[in-house]
Amino acid sequence: MPTAPAFTRYADLPALSGLMTGDEKHRSAAESTREVLWVLYDRVLDVSPETADDPDRDRFLLSKGHGPVPYYAVLAAKGFIDLATLRRWAEFDSPLGHHPDRTRIPGVEISSGSLGHGLGLGVGTALGLRAQGRTRPRVVVLMGDGEFDEGSNHEAVAAAGRLGLDNLTAVVVDNSSATHGWPGGIGTRFSAEGWQTRSAPGRDRSALDDALTRPHRGRPLAVVARVRPKG
């Protein structure tokens, strides 16, 4: 009977994450993104270690670069990172730090950690693909609701809406960590700027898959993934 390769399933993510210790400060931030990351890499994004440099690959930009443990775990499950590398994370000469560095990890599209940079980079990536006539790839940016406080995001939200970047998707993992909150919900900020906006329970993989893959035309897409408030 053929057996599945080791550590490639959703159920393996806790074990993979367990290889990386020492970032307890960001545990809740990290935990909140696991299902979104899995759904993206398992069902939504068309990218693999073999196509990591293909100009027509889908792009995933982790804007919320703190708490990258589940990101590394998913990348390991999908073959971008090997297990031995996970064990050495955050050592001086390890490619994996508490904030990802795109120049050191195959398949990682941006270096992140400082809040509020991913969406602007995503808008530029979407514009660059459009200028090259590459209509197939989509650009997905993952951010957090606390990160959404940064004003740079609001510049990018408005610009993307006005430029009609339908190849761009923002996923906001909302664990209610923004200090002053967003009256009416974060989604209203996107929809006011002309984005197609959807919401899904952040732990419900089917609902996330549906929200990320149902067609949307002529407008960028924002998916708000609601998870338990940060405690």
Add this chain to the structure above:
Amino acid sequence: MRDVFAETAAAALDADPRPVVVLADVSADRFTDAARRHPDRVVNLGIREQSMIGVAGGLALTGMRPIVHTFAPFLVERPFEQVKLDLGHQGVGAVLVSSGASYDGAHYGRTHMAPGDVALLDSLPEWTVHVPGHAAEVPPILESALRGDGNVYVRLSERGNAAARPAGPGTHPIRSGSGRSSGTVLAVGPMLDRVLAATEDLDVTVAYTATVRPFDREGLNRIAARAGQADVLVVEPYLEGTSAHEVAAALSDRRHRQLSLGVRRDTEVRGYGTPADHDRAHGLDTAGIAERARAFFLL
């Protein structure tokens, strides 16, 4: 210089599929025709300067060559973290082109002045910085920047010298002193004509550069070695002392003195008026440069 820049950038859009012009309203009127011809490669984001650098980083990640343009304080100072992280730290490059220089828009006041732009970029590794002194120096500088992949800053000014000089990298002797001369004056970009006038009766070598990063240490060392004294006066159109550490490194193998002239860093000159008024206030008019050159060279 700004018009020549816009014409050169528009021509680059026609000639090469890689460049993209990213704007924040400033100078958008100069790109109307280019935007019509290349709607996907002239992007005006509105007054969103953080985004313009982030967008440039994203464009570069897809292999495009962004040309990002607005006034110096909004291009370098406001989005400085984006400059540091969305370009250099991502391992991608863009060509940033500012206008307004230190105080070309003197009547606008402090909000539109950025004498610290080059010093700020100098805190980041691997930037090329051009400070053209004449409009005709702009096209070769921009064309060379567009052929590469690195991070380049082109600092345009409304003012400059009567004639164009060599615009590429390197330090170029313009007037040579005798074998017993008092030293060397390095004039950066738009400062050359004033330096020549201020030192016309001094026995010094006057050299010119429009490219301050990477700094031509070897070239300056060679010129200083030929002068009677290895003393060097640097006259820059931005924050005083911006290149002092480079001059020190260039001359570390010989006994020398050095002095930097530039925009004062000890006080905020709180005035409007004209650029000439500010030259006087900073001692960067011909008389001010002459006085300090005489004192420095002990003449």
